[in-house]
Amino acid sequence: MTGNAYDLWTPAHRANPRPLYARLRQEAPVVRLVEPVRQAPFWLVSRYEDVVALLRDGRLAKDSRKLSPQRRSRFFRLSQDALTRHMLNADPPDHTRLRTLVSQAFTPRRIEALRPRITALASGLLEAALAQGSVDFIDAFAFPLPVIVIAEMLGVPVEDRDPFRAWTHTLLVPQASGGLERIKEAGENFVQYFTSLLERRRAEPGDDLVSALLAAEEQGDRLRANELTGMLFLLLVAGHETTVNLLGTGLLALLQHPEQLERLRADPGLMDTAVEEMLRYCSPVETSTTRFTVEPLELRGQMIPAEEMVVLGLLSANHDPEVFAEPERFDVGRTPNKHVGFGFGIHYCLGAPLARLEAAVAFGLLLERAPRMELAVAPEHLEWRKSAFIRGLEKLPVSLG
Template structure:
């Protein structure tokens, strides 16, 4: 017997601003909760307890590829056909396709290659802070948290950094649920992004450079190159995922520190706590609200729930990271928390490939922000800050600060 639809409010404006009380109710009710989102025609199952979420993320009964779904399920969950040219990437694939796609880009994110980016990331951050310090008040998302990671991933891919505002606009549209069922902005975004990537990749084919896009064009894995749609989809994924996680890790992390001034002072007094502080930011206010979607291919029993074939299931990452069975006093922000086995970057074969890069960018950012802005504080009443309406992302719309 499935849980009744008690959690429609999961997507309400009130819960978007503060989801934690509802997540606590959901965890208490059942490991898996059923809901509906107004922009999605089918139900969404949310795995909200920690151990169940870890199990779900490793369970191959839940498929990523929409190609395995029947026509009715595809109609309910995928209403913008233009996106099909941007979703043939590793986050939408199951093994063996996932294994093949991931292996083609994995070398760009090894610990050695990521560490080699440290001087460049530091230089970008220093330059951004030079500009910030010339002002009395800034939106830290606009002035620092967004341009840093988008510059890094754009340079890594070889995409023109000066196009970053277009990437931000397209990404925001992609990650924001359609209002009143209007998918026109999403369709327009897909067409514009696709046209942009086709032109960019055509230039790279004609004039290869020392960048990741050129490497993916040339790459061969057991004699099998990426198809044009796979290549475009992978660049799309890396551009979107390569900055969104870090933008919100930095923004949410600063928000948490400023909301808990005793922890901020603790970190200033003991900079060696930076590594554990970043891990606690990921647990306490992680940048990804829910995992990307999986689907049941047949009727499935999971933690006492009967999930019909062809329905969407996601892991509630933020909810799981506040599960008191794993994290004592989960609503307490503690920069020295140990152990801290959060799943902010997911788990299993789809664990975030860019996690080492996001961590390096975040740690360098927080170190420099605390060093160069010792009087950093909110420029507005914290209660007036608003969180983004997104199925996937947990992040602020803006973060005005002064220093």
């Protein structure tokens, strides 16, 4: 099966992707599709067993420099090289080296130390939203909370968050970007911004992650120029994007399952399992980032040639009935819950502890201070982001009572 017989970008699929993924798992668990904006072909894998196996399979590479120049130019003709040289697009030993440089900032202990600051930020945003009564939850809360946290960690001016949001949206949602030139322009804006930021931090170091990365570079810790820019891009974008979508889709899931909302409100001890269930059921990262076959690979009777792009369906895997009992049931107490919402293997999301903490704090405050919150529009009127990579809402109008 080739082409877009299974179209991931229709409005109906964006509103509810689960039925199409159920079809794919049954009819075409390994299928070749074409991304509509860049017209790039890729293979989509949708069953949990296969997704987990391929997330740790050495026959799939992340570093696009392993591709022949012709294949690389076909897949990446609009990419900014300075934005792609980060650990998510690296294989060992480069991946190990890059991850080691930043991993100390994201240990569970260091993230837990951020709880008072995250609680204070979330409390202030919620109080402002409660004063308005009815708000767009994404604009009023889900976006500013994680972007302020990661901006403060990096030492990036928080007031620059609106340009970040626009550039990130263009790069992550190319179907709604307005064309290929807009994608290229957004990448160039990021490169220019981070180049200027690095120059300022070299002149005036601070107590932040950017300054720490620069210090590591100056001490000969094997950080190359493009890797600095790429790492900042990854940390800023990944540091808020997943949490924005987790907060938005997680709140929607609670509002659409009032019995689970009341169960969680009655037993706050379920918060950790509730957040894990949001990561499974909503899967704010719908598909993995791109991998490439370094040699031919046979899977489910399909032969994938060398130098082909492969994408793994995380949301689909998280709803595989072979692994999850009643996968379409939203259950805040679900256990065990072996979801792949943060990926798996060596590229498992470094910021997972931060996203979990932000979500737990946010939903704890919402349940406590907004007992009468409800959707302000019918669910069918919600607008979903036009991306098969991320799973999120453009807006979430709510009444906070």
